[in-house]
Amino acid sequence: MEQKLATPSEAISLVNDGDIVALQNMATQAAPMALVRELIRQQKRDLGLVVLVGGIAVDWLAATGVINRLIGAAVTMEQFGLCQQYRKAVEQGRVRVEELSESLLNARLGAGARNLPFLPSRGAIGTDLIDQNPQNLLMLDDPFGGKPVVACRALVPDVALIHAHRSDRFGNIQYDPTAMWPDIAIMPKAAKRVIVSAEEIVDSETLRHHPEKTILPGFMVDAVVEIPFGAHPTSFYPLYSYDSRFHLEWAAAARDDAMAMVLLERYVLGPENQQQYLDLAGGAATIDRLRIRGADR
């Protein structure tokens, strides 16, 4: 089998300017944040982002001018509020939004994964999302005589960025029992290239003890990077919770461009590796504070 191990820099060099990048992320959960920081460090430009519910990652990518369009269902940090840098970028016309409901996004990616021209959904009929997006959504009569459906045009991202619990060096990816949002299920199967950050790289023998946890075969994966705490400051169950302090610090700064840039310099552009980043975010004390124990594991 082909080895897929890479450094963050090598892995993100697979992303080209202008690419459509599918990003795993559910508000304050499960974003491959170390890969996102590397996108910014490499000064990628004109990326289109596909995201289910984007959080702080989208705010960072909008603030640094990495993305100029977004295909997704929502962008919010939930309890930490709207993503203010993203919001400003959209309101000023620097980021163009294709808004889809969750079932429409799932259908577009599902069609991409199966090499179909489109998949239908019954979601969002009657909303302005459909009139707003005639390139990708069209009402279609049921050829079998039932109720009309929405045809959702196939979406094939150039790259998918995923975070997982473990991988072997061949890119066989395992995910521990927790919430499985639609993005982890379908984005890597629809995208042309797949980059995964994993909490740990293990021997293939370890994967064989729990084959039911393996969610992606190595042949679908182009690069895998070992990044412990790689989803911080988002949560990654059942290992660690979201970092409230970090989110609050960002949410307060993000209303002001200069203050936002100070934090981006500090946390994104400054640190040269994950360890330096984690040290800036509070080091061992933060890791200890966020680690999930007992009944919540």
Place this chain on the structure above:
Amino acid sequence: MSPEWCDSPTAKDYSIDELIVATLADCFKDGEQACNGMASFIPVAALMLARATHAPGLVWIASSVGLEPRPDRIPASTLEAPLWRDSIMYVDQYTDFWNFVLNGRWITKFCVGAAQLDQHGNANNSVIGEDFHRPRVRLPGTAGLADMCSIDKDLYYWNPDHTPRSLVEKVDFISGAGYLDGGDSRAQLGLGGGPQLVITNLAVLDFHPQSKRMRLKSVHPGVTVEQVQDATGFELLMAEDPIPETLAPTCEQVRLIREVIDPDGMRKRGFR
């Protein structure tokens, strides 16, 4: 299940969030299924209250992930652990959850929060302003709302801040389909279900059976019809004359909400 809940007297000491939670809890029955989305403290409190009182067999999928969870209280996020603590099943989203929801046999009701709601029950969480691509305010986005509103579900809106800005004649953007232009315009698109109740910090509203225009159904204790009309961005129809008062929660409902379900007061977020 609390044995005291059915004979409990009407509470004198309660806050408006607790009245909304109790009113919304009454909308859910034993044997139904329900799920919740993000930032949904009021619906989560209502589902937990219903399960603790009249509907112990109401099936709950917390965060649309955790089947029948046992959280010890409402946490700061309704979208992630520990809300789904002790679940019987993690419902896989791409396959199972959307199968459950889109099929129509299950999860026949859904609670909706929206930045704007109009006289025909259309919801907007997308943009404020005329131009979708240069909005005055970019809101979070529809998430699963557009799906839930178009797949035959009965919809229950909650609104902690009843003002002419949140209850408008016509939404700037329909990100969740209500009765569209009113009358039979929703039915003409093949959509069943639709908005049933709107529960705000001032009143309970419903929809006229034919015109599908919003009506005032009851005013909360201490609130006048005029106050509700003044806080609404369109002319309200009246469901009956005179307009009755919304039932206050019972002492036992208030105790459960305060002491068992939400001791940290998460439900108060979003209220002025």
